[in-house]
Amino acid sequence: MSARLQELQSEFGLVERRLGDPAALADGREYARLTRRHRELLPLVTLLREREGLEGDLAGARELLTDPDMQELAAGEVAALTARLAEIEGELEVLLLPTDPNDAKDVILELRAGAGGAEAGLFVMDLLRMYTRYAEGLNLRVNVLDANESDLGGASKVVAEVTGDHAFRAFKWERGVHRVQRVPATESQGRIHTSTVTVAVLPEAEQGEVQLDLSEVRIDVFRSQGAGGQGVNTTDSAVRAVYRAGTPDEIMVVCQDGRSQIKNREKALVVLASRLAERERAARDEQERHERASQVGSGDRSEKIRTYNYPQNRVTDHRLEGDDKNHPLDSVIEGALTPVVAALARTEKERQLVEMAAQDGAGPQDGPGRRGQHGAA
Known part of the structure; x- marks a missing residue:
């Protein structure tokens, strides 16, 4: 671990x-990358110092x-310093865990109504409001x-x-099927309906x-069209980008937020590229899952990640256990x-630490080399 720490400190x-280089200041993209990397490494370097x-x-x-006169005081100081040094070692170990290379990126968020008809559509908008308020609290912007x-x-x-700043890190846990259980406003018998929304x-x-x-x-x-087909724009500014139209690989993206056709076209192409990148990542992940399953068996859970139970004012995240599992729905x-x-995030770090310990126990050839992935972003 010490060699990797020295490497990161030098970086x-x-x-x-x-x-401090004027050339970096003149290059907006490079300056942003350096600033992000400085922010990522600062906690680790602070601990090292x-x-x-x-x-x-x-x-x-x-x-x-x-010294007989100072022995008792010194013994207490040695104990306190030793304890804090042990804490720092644990914190450094966590900081050296592999990081998600996508954490610092912006996000394309897609909400789609699933089972439940009109009620699922209403919950789409509820989730959008929830995510907008969550983002505002993190100084993120939703468009x-x-x-x-x-x-x-x-x-x-x-x-x-x-x-x-780190939009993907804030939202990446939301991927999957969100289930809502509540009595719809149109339900005269007071029966609880279950609906679903898929979040990507x-x-x-x-670039x-x-x-x-x-x-x-x-x-x-x-x-551009508004709710109910009402026109919200008198110019042909909305853009539809279709990749490989009419083939099994077809991807369709619509962007009608801005009044500028050029800006909508640029944004539609960004979303299209993001979906293509996600398709490639999914294919790689699927291959890795098949290879892992052939060795250790499948441990995948159901697609459903979270249930919003309105009658009981409870949100249950099915990926968590114990006291972390349930949260008050109204908040x-x-x-x-x-x-x-x-x-x-804490559960994921704990899983990574367990894996790291298992790798360390497998032999020196499987140990420290696994820790060199910190800050791959």
């Missing part, structure tokens, strides 16, 4: 020097153990790119962009990440998702 120094100072203090306290709204106030599909969270593709052949993309322009639906997300 931090290099990043700091580059941030604290550890270095504490190690010096510990050496001095141990010297005082030979709706396309929405198939109904006269009842619901939507069969919503596509939105979430931008800001796509890391926005960066050059996906080679999109524009000769395979058909661009259509049309007039979560208002955007207080942070406790749920924090529990999911």
Whole structure:
């Protein structure tokens, strides 16, 4: 671990020097990358500097153990310093765990009504409001790119962009099927209905990440539409981008947020590239799952990740256990998702630590090399 820590500390120094370089300041993309990397490495370097100072203090306290007049005081200081150094080692171990290379990216968020008809469409909009408030609390911005709204106030599909610092890290746990149990406003008998909404969270593709052949993309322009078919624009500014139309690989993207056809076209192509990148990632993940299952068997859970039970005012995340599993619905639906997300992130870190310990126990050839993936973003 020490060699990797030294490597990251050296990288931090290099990043700091580059941030002071006028050439980096003149390149907006490079400056943003350096700033992000500096922010990622700062907690680790801060801990290393604290550890270095504490190690010096510990050496001095141990010297005082030979002084009869200072022995008792020195013993207490040695115990406190030793305990804090042990805590720092644990914190450093967590910081060295592999990171998701997509964490810092912006997000394409897609909500689609599933089972439940009109009630599912209403819950699409409830989730959109929840995510918008959650994002606002994190200083992230949500911009709706396309929405198939109904006269009842619901939507069969919503596509939105979430931008800001580490948007994907904040939203990546939302992927999957969300189930709602409640009495619809139109239900005269007071019966509880169950509906579902599927949430997709796509890391926005960066320039050059996906080679999109524009000769395979058909661009259509049309007039933007509002709820119930009412026109919201008098110009043909909405854009539909269709990739490999009429083939099994077809992907269709609609963007009608902006009044500029050019901006809508650019955003539609970004969403299209993000979906292509996600398709490629999914194919790789599926292959890895098949290979893993052949060795250890499948441990996948149901697609359903979370249930929103209105009569019991409870949100249950099915990926969690114990006290972390259930949360008050009235606060979560208002955007207080942070406790749920924090529990999911903590569970993932614990899983990674268990895997790391198992790899370390497998032999020196399987150990430290696994820890060199920190900060792959």
